Structures are given as structure tokens and as C-alpha cells.
Amino acid sequence: MHRQKTIISIACLLILVAAAAFLVSPYIVIRKARQAAENGDTEALAHYVDYSAVQTSVEKALVSMALQEMGIAEHTLSELDTAVLGLYVYPVAQQMASPSAVAAMLSGRAPDFGAVPEPDVLIKDKALITMRYQGLNRFAVILSDYENAPQSIAMIFRRKGLSWQMKAIVFQGI
Numbered sequence: 001m002h003r004q005k006t007i008i009s010i011a012c013l014l015i016l017v018a019a020a021a022f023l024v025s026p027y028i029v030i031r032k033a034r035q036a037a038e039n040g041d042t043e044a045l046a047h048y049v050d051y052s053a054v055q056t057s058v059e060k061a062l063v064s065m066a067l068q069e070m071g072i073a074e075h076t077l078s079e080l081d082t083a084v085l086g087l088y089v090y091p092v093a094q095q096m097a098s099p100s101a102v103a104a105m106l107s108g109r110a111p112d113f114g115a116v117p118e119p120d121v122l123i124k125d126k127a128l129i130t131m132r133y134q135g136l137n138r139f140a141v142i143l144s145d146y147e148n149a150p151q152s153i154a155m156i157f158r159r160k161g162l163s164w165q166m167k168a169i170v171f172q173g174i
Helices: 002-038 042-046 051-070 079-096 099-106
Strands: 128-135 138-144 152-160 163-172
Touching (some): 002 042, 002 099, 002 128, 002 152, 002 163, 042 099, 051 079, 099 152, 138 163
Antiparallel strands (some): 128 138, 138 152, 152 163
């Protein structure tokens, strides 16, 4: 009888530890990604970021924002319009999905765009960083100027096995 209670107690404890590890895992990955970013370790950072998926998400978001700003539906664009828009969007998306830009954003700073024109969607000073689950396999790191700001940038991480990887950058309210 006593042995059975001990076994049940140990099993419950193991389940609690596993659940805690499951819930804390994105925070650990974000901390490791930040450390890699601060140390300039692009190889370690690449383990936590799917750069091509991030670039694709930024391209789509920027095209959508540009079309919305111009009041144009996406299906009405000609091939020439799409190509011209791509000339403006691609360099910004490529820069935002670079290791240095991701490292800056993970640290709450705006990326350095160098020769590429800086878009108006970036946080100018050190940003407020909030983190939260957006589903069981989706976790967001949100950069904003202040708490509950109407405009923010969210770095979206998705579960990849037992770890997490950044898959997208989402512009919210911009």
C-alpha cells in the first residue's frame, strides 16, 4: 500500500516536471537565441531561425501593406507591377531576415538597414518585449514601443520537435 502511493507520487511528480519543461521550452530557446545574437554566433542563431521562411513572411507582409496603402487588390496587379513592387520589397525583406537584423530584434533594437531605406514600421528605440503562447505550437515574441501599443512587430516561433524555430515576422496594426 505504501509502495503504491510512493509510485503514484513519483509518477505525478514526473508528469508535472515534463509539463513544466514543455511550457518553459520556448522561453529557454528565446534566451539561447538572444545569447547567440549577443555573442555574434550566427551559426548558433541559425539553429533557432528559419531565415527563408522569415524572409518569405516579410515579403508577403510588405507587399500586402503596400497594396493596402495604394488601395489596390493583389489580383489586379500586372506582371510589371509585381516586378516593380518586388524591387522595393525584396531588399527590405532580405535585410529584415538577415542574422544581424534578427539578432537586433531579439535584443529589442531596430535592425540597421545600412544603404537600404529604413521602413517606417520599425521600433526606433529599445522596445518593450513581451512573450506569449498563441497556441500549443506557436509562440510570439512581440516588440512594441509600450504595453498594449496598437502597432507592433511579432517574431513567430513554431515548435520543431522538442525545440522551437522562428518562422515568421508579423507586423500588427501597421
